[in-house]
Amino acid sequence: MSTAIDAAQIRRRTQELLAAHPPATTGRTDFLQARFDAGLAWVHYPVGLGGLDASRSLQPVVDAELAAAGAPDNDPRRIGIGLGMAAPTILGYGTEEQKQRFLRPLWVGEEVWCQLFSEPGAGSDLAALGTRAVRDEGGDWVVDGQKVWTSSAHVARWAILIARTDPDVPKHQGISYFICDMTDPGVEVRPLRQITGEAEFNEVFLTGVRIPDSRRLGPVGDGWKVAQTTLMNERVSIGGARIPREGGMIGTVARTWREQPALRTHDLHQRLLTLWVEAEVARLTGERLRQQLVAGQPGPEGSGMKLAFARLNQEISGLEVELLGDEGLLYSDWTMRRPEIVDFTGRDAGYRYLRSKGNSIEGGTSEVLLNIVAERVLGLPVEPRNDKDVAWKDLAR
Amino acid sequence: MTAQTEAAQAPDLLYSEAEEDLRSAVRSLLAGRADAPAVIAGIESDTPYDLRLWESLAAGIGAAGLLVPEKLGGQGATHREAAVVLEELGRSVAPAPYLTSAVVATEILLALGAGDGPVAGLLAELAAGRKVAVLALPFSTPPADGAAAMTGTLERTVTGVAEAEAADVLLVPTADGLYAVETGGDGVAVQALVPLDLTRPLATVTLSGAAGTLLADAGPAAAAVSKGLLAGAGLLASEQLGLAEWCLTETVRHTRERHQFNRPVGSFQSLKHRMAQLWLEVVSARAAARNAADALATGSPDAPLAVAVAQAYCSRVAVNAAEECVQLHGGIGMTWEHPAHLYLKRAKADSIAYGTAGRHRETVAGLVELPAP
Numbered sequence: 088m089s090t091a092i093d094a095a096q097i098r099r100r101t102q103e104l105l106a107a108h109p110p111a112t113t114g115r116t117d118f119l120q121a122r123f124d125a126g127l128a129w130v131h132y133p134v135g136l137g138g139l140d141a142s143r144s145l146q147p148v149v150d151a152e153l154a155a156a157g158a159p160d161n162d163p164r165r166i167g168i169g170l171g172m173a174a175p176t177i178l179g180y181g182t183e184e185q186k187q188r189f190l191r192p193l194w195v196g197e198e199v200w201c202q203l204f205s206e207p208g209a210g211s212d213l214a215a216l217g218t219r220a221v222r223d224e225g226g227d228w229v230v231d232g233q234k235v236w237t238s239s240a241h242v243a244r245w246a247i248l249i250a251r252t253d254p255d256v257p258k259h260q261g262i263s264y265f266i267c268d269m270t271d272p273g274v275e276v277r278p279l280r281q282i283t284g285e286a287e288f289n290e291v292f293l294t295g296v297r298i299p300d301s302r303r304l305g306p307v308g309d310g311w312k313v314a315q316t317t318l319m320n321e322r323v324s325i326g327g328a329r330i331p332r333e334g335g336m337i338g339t340v341a342r343t344w345r346e347q348p349a350l351r352t353h354d355l356h357q358r359l360l361t362l363w364v365e366a367e368v369a370r371l372t373g374e375r376l377r378q379q380l381v382a383g384q385p386g387p388e389g390s391g392m393k394l395a396f397a398r399l400n401q402e403i404s405g406l407e408v409e410l411l412g413d414e415g416l417l418y419s420d421w422t423m424r425r426p427e428i429v430d431f432t433g434r435d436a437g438y439r440y441l442r443s444k445g446n447s448i449e450g451g452t453s454e455v456l457l458n459i460v461a462e463r464v465l466g467l468p469v470e471p472r473n474d475k476d477v478a479w480k481d482l483a484r
Numbered sequence: 485m486t487a488q489t490e491a492a493q494a495p496d497l498l499y500s501e502a503e504e505d506l507r508s509a510v511r512s513l514l515a516g517r518a519d520a521p522a523v524i525a526g527i528e529s530d531t532p533y534d535l536r537l538w539e540s541l542a543a544g545i546g547a548a549g550l551l552v553p554e555k556l557g558g559q560g561a562t563h564r565e566a567a568v569v570l571e572e573l574g575r576s577v578a579p580a581p582y583l584t585s586a587v588v589a590t591e592i593l594l595a596l597g598a599g600d601g602p603v604a605g606l607l608a609e610l611a612a613g614r615k616v617a618v619l620a621l622p623f624s625t626p627p628a629d630g631a632a633a634m635t636g637t638l639e640r641t642v643t644g645v646a647e648a649e650a651a652d653v654l655l656v657p658t659a660d661g662l663y664a665v666e667t668g669g670d671g672v673a674v675q676a677l678v679p680l681d682l683t684r685p686l687a688t689v690t691l692s693g694a695a696g697t698l699l700a701d702a703g704p705a706a707a708a709v710s711k712g713l714l715a716g717a718g719l720l721a722s723e724q725l726g727l728a729e730w731c732l733t734e735t736v737r738h739t740r741e742r743h744q745f746n747r748p749v750g751s752f753q754s755l756k757h758r759m760a761q762l763w764l765e766v767v768s769a770r771a772a773a774r775n776a777a778d779a780l781a782t783g784s785p786d787a788p789l790a791v792a793v794a795q796a797y798c799s800r801v802a803v804n805a806a807e808e809c810v811q812l813h814g815g816i817g818m819t820w821e822h823p824a825h826l827y828l829k830r831a832k833a834d835s836i837a838y839g840t841a842g843r844h845r846e847t848v849a850g851l852v853e854l855p856a857p
């Protein structure tokens with residue numbers, strides 16, 4: 088499947104795109120649409136859906152050529168949930184019509200996506216969710232319930248949504264997966280202020296929201312399986328980015344260390360070096376994982392990357408606040424805002440320290456990820472469970 | 485700034501098919517000749533080395549000559565392949581003077597770069613597995629101290645020399661240069677010590693009126709000794725990786741089988757999380773160790789940093805894996821009969837060999853310009 092096109096051909100196609108749509112004289116959206124149509128958006132996607140059925144390893148060739156030519160990108164920080172979670176799920180389970188309708192504006196960034204999964208009563212135990220989707224006479228769905236911690240809901244046009252379609256079977260079986268229109272009058276989004284002072288996430292109330300059956304992803308009752316695709320991709324997309332040496336948070340601390348000798352202490356030096364080494368090893372581990380993917384030998388390492396990413400971000404930003412001393416006592420701005428992007432590293436050390444606390448919670452907590460590694464990678468026995476064979480409606484809550 | 489410049493070519497962190505074939509050959513040899521009871525019986529005898537095992541590994545499989553070009557009698561392979569051999573040796577903790585002779589001593593001789601003469605002669609002997617040579621420095625010497633080791637004369641006592649008992653030839657750094665000294669010759673005494681790690685014997689070497697062949701003057705010898713120690717430290721990371729992997733695998737196996745409270749102890753979450761954490765460390769250690777082996781193999785300018793990072797990281801992982809292995813085995817892990825202690829002792833000794841993690845972090849500090857206060 089990924090043998091047809093090589094780096095030289097990809098480079099030539101990229102040059103053709105640049106020639107036909109010079110970035111200097113082409114509007115941003117026009118350029119991105121043309122890039123999508125040329126199959127250079129995500130080259131490993133199918134032809135006609137922004138890709139060329141090429142090897143994933145060729146994407147950096149395109150990105151480098153376009154960056155060198157000063158072409159605009161699709162600002163992935165604004166559309167992370169769409170790119171990292173909605174798109175692979177639509178690609179995997181969507182109908183031809185759904186793929187044609189949704190993938191292009193998603194990738195271009197014309198339509199922002201959010202993820203309506205977590206609920207007040209269903210976090211780590213996501214399969215316990217209680218938002219109901221009931222079929223009406225016309226075959227469409229009516230959704231009622233509450234979602235929570237929904238990042239970017241205030242800027243989203245669409246949402247991936249999981250809801251209970253059958254309460255009479257065990258919890259994993261009665262779930263279906265939908266694409267929800269965030270402009271529906273039944274959707275109400277309220278900000279939830281975070282420890283950073285701002286509200287990146289929201290609570291979302293769904294009241295009589297109508298979803299046509301054509302916006303269901305995958306079979307009725309199979310939503311849990313479809314959601315696994317989303318969650319796997321989420322974990323890889325958090326902490327899976329390719330970075331250069333000193334690319335992540337460690338770079339910021341290292342710069343401060345070099346520029347401000349007065350801040351240095353022996354204790355901080357030892358801790359900084361330990362973290363520098365660990366950050367470099369985490370970077371190499373990610374690099375090795377990508378090489379395995381490209382070589383067609385995907386390893387289970389992916390499940391571990393987010394664990395390492397979360398711990399390192401937390402320890403490094405904690406060290407940074409301490410290193411800054413007097414400055415570490417200050418915070419840039421507590422004003423309640425509703426940012427358009429999800430930002431892990433922006434602003435000051437205090438922000439990084441606080442925001443990184445979420446890294447071990449969002450997309451599956453570190454405790455839950457350790458369970459997954461222990462059971463699925465190491466094959467250790469599962470905890471005794473009492474919820475497998477009980478109908479959802481009879482579960483304790 | 486060094487820290488920001490990426491090595492031009494990304495390192496190859498995977499294993500090739502040929503490397504996997506080599507691994508299988510070494511693994512089946514070790515499984516057949518050096519299982520845990522055999523290793524334990526060996527360390528209780530006069531000499532822990534199994535000469536037939538060494539012969540099969542060094543000459544039969546050709547592992548001793550991996551770093552040596554074919555025209556000098558070797559296999560013409562690289563540090564990447566030698567690292568795979570060390571992973572397997574770490575997994576079995578079988579006593580074999582591979583790291584000391586086939587890596588460190590061999591790398592030193594290669595760095596001296598002679599096409600013929602005594603250096604080439606000795607290299608050919610080492611590559612063929614006919615002789616064993618070790619560097620007459622304490623096993624704890626980090627690469628950064630290689631140049632400073634060029635002091636003194638052939639009249640000296642060096643303590644803590646790894647695998648000197650197995651050696652036919654000692655490479656002795658002096659102020660004049662590097663000498664080759666036959667251990668069987670007059671004026672050479674090799675006195676065994678009682679090592680923490682019984683699978684890697686240590687000795688005190690005393691030279692008094694011994695005859696030596698000068699292999700190189702102090703200048704080139706200093707660079708060669710540093711290079712040898714760098715290769716030793718870098719590939720030690722692969723030994724540590726193999727060791728840690730064995731500890732994790734055995735611990736998972738044991739805790740799945742061992743029942744308490746009417747369930748496998750491996751179903752208790754606190755244990756599962758500890759093993760999952762260890763898995764993540766092993767996965768990370770593999771990336772660090774492969775990176776060091778690849779950097780050494782390609783002669784990358786990044787090699788000193790790659791080695792320091794690998795040592796600073798993998799030492800701790802190996803010790804942690806061995807310590808968790810003992811704890812999660814419970815009482816059986818505390819016995820002489822169970823092999824866990826062999827791994828604990830090897831891991832702890834390895835964490836000092838060729839420099840502690842702290843020494844390697846100091847090297848990192850220098851290389852990436854993060855100076856101490």
Ligand SMILES: Cc1cc2nc3c(=O)[nH]c(=O)nc-3n(C[C@H](O)[C@H](O)[C@H](O)COP(=O)(O)OP(=O)(O)OC[C@H]3O[C@@H](n4cnc5c(N)ncnc54)[C@H](O)[C@@H]3O)c2cc1C
Nearest residue numbers: 202203204205210211236237238445448449450451452454
């Ligand atoms: C910044 C941020 C952004 C988010 N964005 C989104 C979003 O866009 N969309 C969305 O749907 N969700 C989002 N989430 C929600 C996130 O996925 C959940 O918070 C997470 O899954 C944990 O669920 P919970 O908050 O209910 O905690 P709980 O599940 O109640 O967990 C509480 C504690 O118990 C531990 N615990 C729970 N079960 C186990 C177990 N089996 N073994 C061991 N320990 C356990 C947890 O690790 C945690 O420490 C976001 C969260 C954050 C912090």
